[in-house]
Amino acid sequence: MNSEDAFEFMNGLILEKTKISLNECERDVFLGIWASKTYGEISQEKNRDYQYVKETGPKLFKKIGTIFQINLNKNNFKPTIEQLYRQYTLRKISEISQRDDVITNLSIAQQDRPVYTDNPFIPLNDIITEQHQLFGREREITRVFETLNSGSSVALIGEKKIGKSSLLQAIYQQAPNRLLKPRKAIYLNLSLIFNDDDFYDELCNKVEIPVSKGRQLIRELQKQQLLLLLDEVQQMTWDGFTREFRQQLRGLADGQANPPLRLVIAASEHLDVLFPDSRDNPSPFQGVCIEEVIKPWGKNIVRGFIDSRLGNTQVSFTEEEIIKLIQGSGGHPQRLMYLCHRTYSRYMEGIKTAL
Known part of the structure; x- marks a missing residue:
């Protein structure tokens, strides 16, 4: 097991148990210690403060030790994690060997219990707005804040469809509790906005100020502290959005210690x-936004997602089915859903037939 596999395994278990992923610094320390690096080497390689890295290590050991009730330190870190992995694998194999087809195993007691017929794997296409349905993106959300x-x-x-819009909704809903300096969150979907006028009209409506643009808009927004979340921002490449509009958006989000707009x-x-x-076509975001790349899920997060959705049902997917789901989806959340x-x-159709 290499360092990335070890981290993905442990992070998946921690996420399953606590609903919170390890943060980016914890990840760097985990991978560094696995590779037998010193805190100094980790801090230098990852360009992090040495003291912060040194303090993160023991906190990470304590966190993992508390969750799994083990004694973990820098010296026994790798063999202990490997042992956890072996125990987990053996337990899963045992569970699989004991699991028969869910249909033929329906006992009389099970038949007396209510059968959950509502498919838990929803929504299929829509943006996730219910936060309890969002899964596996806490690390990205934490980094954004x-x-x-x-x-x-x-x-x-x-x-496309990797879950960016659902993440924007999560950030929109969590902003009041996670921003250190309060800002009013405003969400705009640019797929429904076709030019400068549409944008100004929608923005002013959401901020609850008179519809305006140019200097008047700047004066109005300078009275505000806004977190502006823009979805489908590639729509701004359309001809309906002018050079002046781009410059104004950039100016409102940059060049000040505490600008009126902070963007996601x-x-x-x-x-x-x-x-x-370029001079003729200035970028509204060059040097303003730090990119956070949203990647497909790893296999452990996929497994955790499937387990979480099946938790209140009588259905369990077989290991063979789960492997096919991992391979078929490539970790892409919507395809997996x-x-x-x-x-x-298919399971529910079989159960209905059997009953």
């Missing part, structure tokens, strides 16, 4: 590809 609280704006970059934007391509900066929905539906 760390960046915002450090004084920078953020760009969520990822392929979502796009399907990197910003230097979408908005190449669809494939799990289809697999669950």
Whole structure:
């Protein structure tokens, strides 16, 4: 087991037990200690404060030790994690060997219990707005708020349907509790906005100020402290959005210690590809937004997601089915949701037939 596999395994278990992922510094320390590096080497390699890294190590050992009730330190770190992995694997194999087809194993007692027929793998296409349904993105959300609280704006970059819009909704809902300096969160979906006028009209409506633009808008917004979340920001490459509009948006989000706007934007391509900066066509985000790349889930997060959705049902997917779901989805949340929905539906059809 290499360092990345070890981290993914442990982070998946911790996420399953606590609903919170290890943060980025904890990840760097985990991988560094696995590779037998000193705290000094880790801090230098990752460009982190040495004292902070040195303090993170013992806190990480204590966190893992408390969760799994083990004695963990720098010297026994790797063999202890490897032992946990072996125990987990053997337990899973035992569970699989004892598991028979859920349909033929329906006992009289089970038949007396209510059967949950509602498919838990939803929504299939919509943005997730119910926070209890959002899974496996706490690390990304934490990094976004760390960046915002450090004084920078953020760009969520990822392929279509990877979950950027759902992340924006989570940030929108969590902003009141996680921003160190309060800002009013405003969400705009640019797929429904086609030009400058549409944007100004919608923004002013959400901020509850008179519709305005230019200097008047600047004066109005300078009275505000806003967190502006822009979805489908690639729409701003359309001809309906002018050079002046881009410059004004940039000016409101940059160049001040505490600008009126702090941005969180979502796009399907990197910003230097979408908005190449030039004199004639200035980028509204160059040097303003720090990119956070949204990647597919790892296999342990996929397993945790499936377990969490099946928790209140009488259905359990077989190991073979789970492996196929991991491979078929590639860790892409929406594809995984669809494939799990289809697999669950087959189980329920079989149960209804058996009953």
